[in-house]
Amino acid sequence: MLTPFVELLDSPIVAINLGLKMFAESLESQGVEVCQVDWVPPAGGDEELADLLDKLM
Amino acid sequence: MDIKQEIEKANEEAARRMTIGEPVLVDIAPASEVIPGMEDRMITHAGPPIRWQDMCGAMQGALIGQVLYEGWARTPDEARVMLERGAIRLEPNHHHQAVGPMAGTISPSAPVWVVENKAFGPLTGISDNRAFCRQVEGNQQFGDYSEQALQGLRLWRDLWAPTLRKALRHIGGLNLKPIITQALQMGDELHNRHSASSSLFANAMAVAMVEADIPKAEMLPTLKYVTNHNLIFLGLAMACAKAIADPAMGIEYSTVVTAMCRNGTEFGIRVSGLGEEWFTAPAPVVDGLYLPGYSAADAGLDMGDSAITETVGWGAFTIGGAPGILSLVGGTPEEALAYSREMKKITVAAHPTYRMPALGFAGVPIGIDVRKVMQTGIAPIIDTAIAHREPGHPIIGAGLVRAPLECFKKALIAFGRKYNVG
Known part of the structure; x- marks a missing residue:
């Protein structure tokens, strides 16, 4: 019996890519269907600001 | 109410004032x-x-x-x-x-x-x-x-x-x-x-x-x-x-922007809950098209109070409905539609009367929220004319520019300080 992970690799892959587009483009160039999600870390990765944002929204 | 609820309530009031x-x-x-x-x-x-x-x-x-x-x-x-x-x-x-x-x-x-x-x-x-x-x-x-x-x-x-x-x-x-x-x-x-x-x-x-x-x-x-x-x-x-945005000034706890403007050296914003204080950063370079005889080498930095139009949801915020402007400022109709959709992500309301036919008659996005700007990293977009960097010249071009995130970062920090959060 195949494990769920092997089953996943055995079927057509559809990837969801968060953030940097180059990963999506790499998969697309190999014929993989990709759903690109535009995302950046809150406050541009500034942890102090991200903490403040977390308290305000 | 906790601070998050206070902010939501204050921003609703700011949007109400700006839309009536x-x-x-x-x-x-x-x-x-x-x-x-x-x-x-x-x-x-x-x-x-x-x-x-x-x-x-x-x-x-x-x-x-x-x-x-x-x-x-x-x-x-x-x-x-x-x-x-x-x-x-x-x-x-x-x-x-x-x-x-x-x-x-x-x-x-x-x-x-x-x-x-x-x-x-x-x-x-x-x-x-x-x-x-x-x-x-x-x-x-x-x-x-x-x-x-x-x-x-x-x-x-x-x-x-x-x-x-x-x-x-x-x-x-x-x-x-x-x-x-x-x-x-x-x-x-x-x-x-x-x-x-x-x-x-x-x-x-x-x-x-x-x-x-x-x-x-x-x-x-x-x-x-x-x-x-x-x-x-x-x-x-x-x-x-200006007359529409001013009544939204000074609402305690509101994180809505009430003014964006530039003097050619600095870009400044005001935030409702922070009153009349300015939060500034160096004025950005405009990405533009130039009139014959001029080029980017002649251009001064972003300048003018006219970004008050974007502050209330017009200008580049509604550029998806105005493809004719692209011959002046550059870009494609698809990009223009994307800008207007993007601005929805950093605003708190859609105007009930001012609408964009090209976007299914959606209301223009109004009420820029400094929290949303910093959370998404999406800076407000502005379409603008370009002046020469030296005195003595008329208009030399027009283009698109993003408000500097630094202004919004400073405002957010000041907001946290004023309301004892952080």
Whole structure:
């Protein structure tokens, strides 16, 4: 019996890519269907600001 | 209520105030008659506060022109000396309920559009609801102080504005909300494209001038001026935007932006819950297209109070509905639609009346939230004209620019400090 992970690799892959587009483009160039999600870390990765944002929204 | 609920409630109130605005043109009057705090030997300018010595070339050129126009100096050198030694008081337009395009200079004798937001008045607790904007033209406000540039200001003062004032008084004021609503549906974005709004305004004033029995010698040149000026409505749109945004100032806990402006050196924003404080960063470079004979090497940095239009959801925020502007500022219709959709992510409301047909009649995105800007990293987009980096030139191009995130970061930190969060 195949494990769920092997089953996943055995079927057509559809990837969801968060953030940097180059990963999506790499998969697309190999014929993989990709759903690109535009995302950046809150406050541009500034942890102090991200903490403040977390308290305000 | 916890702070998150306080902010949501305050931002709802800010959006409510910004969306119920009823702007009416009530007068066209010399600045000294109507602008609070306007004094002799004083010029107000675009953007956050700035000293003469820190001003860019175009701003300095416009001030030299304004001093010559008022007759306070006989030559550009004399004017420059007066400005250098502080003989002319310089203050931001925004500190006087006013706005101005590009350098935005306003001096006592210059007639300004007077727009009153009729949604507010003594009964609402917000009584001072007037806003002012100067004449829009393509020369002196860009830093050109030539005789030809100043002649346009003099004609506005001595002929065009007084004639329009007589006609406006005859009809008892002009409601601008129907013009704005219609113009947005006719392909204007109300910052750099005013083909529809200017025509609609000219129609209204043409009839008013005839009804007011204006003598032909005054009416004909004024009619030629308003019907040939594709951007005449920009001054009205800016005064409307200022009158719409001001009532949203000073709401405790609100994170909504109430002003964005630039003086050619710095970009500044104000945030409702933080009152009248400015949060500034270096003015950005505009990504633009240039008129023949000019290039990016000639360009000054972002300048003008006209980003008050984006502050209330017009300009590049609604550019998806105004593809005609792209021939001036660059970009494709697909990119323009994407900009308008993107701005929805950083705003708190959609306007119930001002709508974009190209986006399924969605309301324009209004009420920029500094939290959303910092969370998403999406900076407000602005379409704008470009001035030369040296004094003495007219308009040289137009393009698109993003507000610097640094302003929003500073505002967010100040907000956390004021409300003891962090």
